[in-house]
Amino acid sequence: MGRRVAIIGFGQTHHSARRWDVNGLELIQEAVVRALDDAEMTLEEIDAVVIGNMDHFEGINYVDTWSVEGAGAFMKPIFKVTTGGTTGTTVAIAAYYHVASGLFNNVMAIGWEKNSESDTTGAIITCSDPVWDRFSYSGAIPSLAVEASAYMREYGVTEEDGARVTVRDRGNAMNNPYAHLREAVTIEDVMYSQMLTEPIKLLDICPRSDGAAAVIFSREDVAEKRCPKPAWIHAVSVRHDTTWFGDIDYTRLTSLEGASKEVFRIAGIKEPVKELDVCELYLPYSFAGLKWMESIGLCGPGEAPRFVADGHTDMGGTLPVNPSGGVLSTNCIGATGLLRVGETALQIFGRAEKRQVEGARLAMATGFGGCFWSDALIVGAGKPQ
Amino acid sequence: MKKVGVVGIAQTRFERRITDRNYADLVYEVTTGALEDAGMTIQQIDNVVTVSNDFLDGRTISSMAVMDACGAYGKNVSTVEGDGMFGVVYGAMRIWSDSFGTTLIVAHSKGSDGPSNLITNAMFDPIYHRPLGLDAISSAALQARAYMDRLGADPEDWARASVKNHGNAKKNPFAQLPLDLTVEEVLSSRPVADPLKLLDCSPISDGACAIILADEENAHESRQRPVWIKGVGYAAELHYLGDRDLSRPIALVEAAKRGYKMAGIGNPGREIDFLEVYDAFSYMEPLWLEGLGFCEAGEGGKLLRDGITELNGSMPVNASGGVLSAHAVLVAGLVRVAEVVLQIRGTAGNHQIERARIGLAHGINGPCGQSHCVVILGDY
Amino acid sequence: MEDQWRRETKPIDFEGGIFMPYSWTVGRVGSRFFIELRDNGRIMASACRKCKDIWVPPRMRCPVCFSEIDEDAWVEIGPEGTLRHYTVVRYDHKAQPIKPPFAYAIIDLDGATRGFTHLVYGTELEDLKSGTRLKPVFALDPQGNILDIEYFTPVGGQGG
Known part of the structure; x- marks a missing residue:
């Protein structure tokens, strides 16, 4: 780790199934203006921008240049990073490196998507290899169903166990005025929702949303001067898997295991459940809220269903997960990972209002995407070593 | 800020259409080439930045296709979508941040795989510009005209750039279009979008390039002088x-x-x-x-x-x-x-x-x- | 690099494509612009009070200073304007709305401070030059998009 970097501002749009009132550029502006307001900063103080989304959801090539007036990047350095579902965390990690490099003082990270503009699954299918895989690949849901089935069979997990994750996250979204889906659901609602791909039902899976997030990363002296409680970046890590879906080990999420291990090592975290105060995890479907808890190392193998059922991950529990309502409540894909990071910062700022975890000082955010790729970040109230 | 240097480079020969290798093959070729140039192994690379574009590759998350080929498995890796220069800048930033010592940056594209005009049409705003059918060539022609209108630029001078650069290409084994040209030949080549003629325009190409960056400490591991x-x-x-x-x-x-x-x-x-x-x-x-x-x-x-x-x-x-x-x-x-x-x-x-x-x-x-x-x- | 293999083998190309329909949100600001264009044949711009710039198409925020532009800071501009730069396009592709040769032009619509990019057609394209006065030719069946102006053509010229 090099120079210390902290998040000092976070802005997000009011997410919904379709934001008819704004085009893509104006959607981005909404998040950027809110982030500037949150940091009490002017646009002139931002000296670089990094932006991300997924090309085929809006069909815009070179989003960095197209978005200049939306991002407030006129005559500023800007480029685009993109890695599929992990794009939002990729943007955050890139903004961290921007500042840690010493090149910039304040960097705006932007993630956005207008998923209403195209067929989300249709676009995702084209991530598969056109020659070898595309004829048989049918999008994110079936491949997640494969890993869910493997996990359920291994540990005797039930569909109700999965449903509890949806119930928790959707319930938490009631406290988040920005969330897309703000209606609590019950286990029965989940169980009786439409079956999509065994064992995944409609309420087990995330929605697709229109939305944007903007997060301001600043160097140490600026953060200390400008933010009463900066959210310091303690560690970042990225792990990708192999190129082919057939090469993935569906019984484990090795990328999340690897990224989590690395951030815990860098941040000096030995007992994550005890040391972390809150998590914002990229859980795109309910069973991820079980199996991936184990991949991170928050529970032993097969223990997550009990851990969740006992309320440890609820608000007020040992380790609240997704106070924002998570991905199951809001999923504007290029922004989704950045929302996780922004929400953890908000917890550290102590400005999460109704979704605040009291006294949160150390938080974890994750991203998921690509060919079973994972990103992890640790954000804290105390300065990193 | 610590010193960051280039210790390995490799490029493919550029061709109008490469038929014997797909783009992952090209990435593998330049990754191994750059490692060889640097005298390093993939184990000495601690992070990777790939550069690709979903439109050019005709696939969402285009970087997925090259994760194996660039040796990114188990490493911190990211993807810049834009010109390779931005990949270099990001790769260097990652070292300057003291997070890494050696970055591999690799870019690929197969222009021959897709419809170039439609791909560059897609870089324009979809609501106000794209329905007009603008693309890289026609917009560049407007810029060339602006250069003439505002600053009195002379197309004959640009023709000299074409003559010079295609001439230089004859000495570069990786170049696609080594040509012996005269200014008159450029000026009388087929009009494409006034004032641009065919020989004012770059070709469609297939190819890849990789470079390895290192800080001073890791640069010593390389056989190249950084x-x-x-x-x-x-x-x-x-x-x-x-x-x-x-x-x-x-x-x-x-x-x-x-x-x-x-x-x-x-x-x-x-x-x-x-x-x-x-x-x-x-x-x-x-x-x-x-x-x-x-x-x-x-x-x-x-x-x-x-x-x-x-x-x-x-x-x-x-x-x-x-x-x-x-x-x-x-x-x-x-x-x-x-x-x-x-x-x-x-x-x-x-x-x-x-x-x-x-x-x-x-x-x-x-x-x-x-x-x-x-x-x-x-x-x- | 085209070696022995290439001489002996006809390589296999896999023909495919991405066929993705899009429905781009125009938004509140853009909708007002297109409704004015479609229903009243008027070209609207938005004025940044701080920068004194008149932007077309209209914006929610000034692209330069980022301050918000009120809905009452809109002005009608054009419909005529002056040709700033042009190019005559002599090749075709599927995204072009008309068959070449036609011209693209950056036009300084009367009253705007920033240029408007559109098509020029229905005239001797060879006679175009910087400074030519242009007028819009509106589509007979406007749909509420940028091609409700079919193209621009010289004032007093043919095709108007």
Whole structure:
């Protein structure tokens, strides 16, 4: 780790199934203006921008240049990073490196998507290899169903166990005025929702949303001067898997295991459940809220269903997960990972209002995407070593 | 800020259509090539930045296709979507942040795989610009005309850039279009979009390029003497063509200012020995030289007329043949860096220039150079 | 690089594509612009009070200073204007709305400070030059998009 970097501002749009009132550029502006307001900063103080989304959801090539007036990047350095579902965390990690490099003082990270503009699954299918895989690949849901089935069979997990994750996250979204889906659901609602791909039902899976997030990363002296409680970046890590879906080990999420291990090592975290105060995890479907808890190392193998059922991950529990309502409540894909990071910062700022975890000082955010790729970040109230 | 240098480079030969290798094969070729050049193993690479574009590859999350090929498994990896120059800047940032010691940057594209006009049409705003059918060529033609209208630029001067660069390409084994041309041949080639003629335009190309960056400590592990990054700068201006004065590349002026400041360069004309600029169209070479501060606005053509930018001139530009002679989109910027490195090492072979201690590489993103990036490299 | 293999083998190309329909949100600001254009044949721009710039198409925020532009800071501009720069396109592709040769132009619509990019057609394209006065030719069946102006053509010229 090099120079210390902290998040000092976070802005997000009011997410919904379709934001008819704004085009893509104006959607981005909404998040950027809110982030500037949150940091009490002017646009002139931002000296670089990094932006991300997924090309085929809006069909815009070179989003960095197209978005200049939306991002407030006129005559500023800007480029685009993109890695599929992990794009939002990729943007955050890139903004961290921007500042840690010493090149910039304040960097705006932007993630956005207008998923209403195209067929989300249709676009995702084209991530598969056109020659070898595309004829048989049918999008994110079936491949997640494969890993869910493997996990359920291994540990005797039930569909109700999965449903509890949806119930928790959707319930938490009631406290988040920005969330897309703000209606609590019950286990029965989940169980009786439409079956999509065994064992995944409609309420087990995330929605697709229109939305944007903007997060301001600043160097140490600026953060200390400008933010009463900066959210310091303690560690970042990225792990990708192999190129082919057939090469993935569906019984484990090795990328999340690897990224989590690395951030815990860098941040000096030995007992994550005890040391972390809150998590914002990229859980795109309910069973991820079980199996991936184990991949991170928050529970032993097969223990997550009990851990969740006992309320440890609820608000007020040992380790609240997704106070924002998570991905199951809001999923504007290029922004989704950045929302996780922004929400953890908000917890550290102590400005999460109704979704605040009291006294949160150390938080974890994750991203998921690509060919079973994972990103992890640790954000804290105390300065990193 | 610690020193970061280039210790390994590799590029494929650029061709109109490569049929015996897909783009993952190309990435594997340049990854292993750059490692060999550096005298390193993939285990010594601690992070990777890939550069790709979903439109060019015809697939969402295009970087997925090259994760195996670039050896990213188990490493911190990320993807820049834009010109390869931005990949270099991000790769260097990751080292400057003290998080990593050795970055592999790899870019690929197969222009021959998809419909180039439709892909560049997609870079325009979908509501106001795209329905008009604008693409890279027609928008560049508007910029060329603006250059004439506002600054009195002469297409005959640009033709000289085409003659010079295609001529230089004859000495570069990786170039796609080595050509013996005359100014008259360029001017009388098929009109494409006035004032641009066919030989004012770069070709569609397939190819890949990789470079390895290292900090001082890790550079010692390499068998190459590092070529150091002395400065980087990048910036973007507005998107809609009508919002811009296309004859004044203000984003390039800003990018250069930042790069020169970081490199401690006060007088680029005197302190920089040679350049590799992104001449996707012939007029771009003089226009970018103006933006880079090598002459006054409107004077770029004179540099070509006076032979200053020739291979044996006092300030050679695009000794490699430039983008006019091989234009694998995204890859082309990375090649500019690789070519500057070859020159500074003194291993550019037939296109080696005499004095090559400080060189400037330049890349662009978006229509008419909406976003510019410069990287200044040197032997100390 | 085209070696023995290439001489002996006809390589296999896999023909495919991405066929993705899009429905781009125009938004509140853009909708007002297109409704004015479609229903009243008027071209509207938005004025940044701080920068004194008149932007077309209209914006929610000034692209330069980022300050909000009120809905009452809109002005009608054009419909005539002056040709700033042009190019005559002599090649075709599927995204072009009309068959070449036609011209693209950056037009300074009367009253705007920033240019408007559109098509020029229905005239001797060779006679175009910077400074030519242009007028819009409106589509007979406007749909509420940028091609409700079919193209621009010289004032007093043919095709108007």
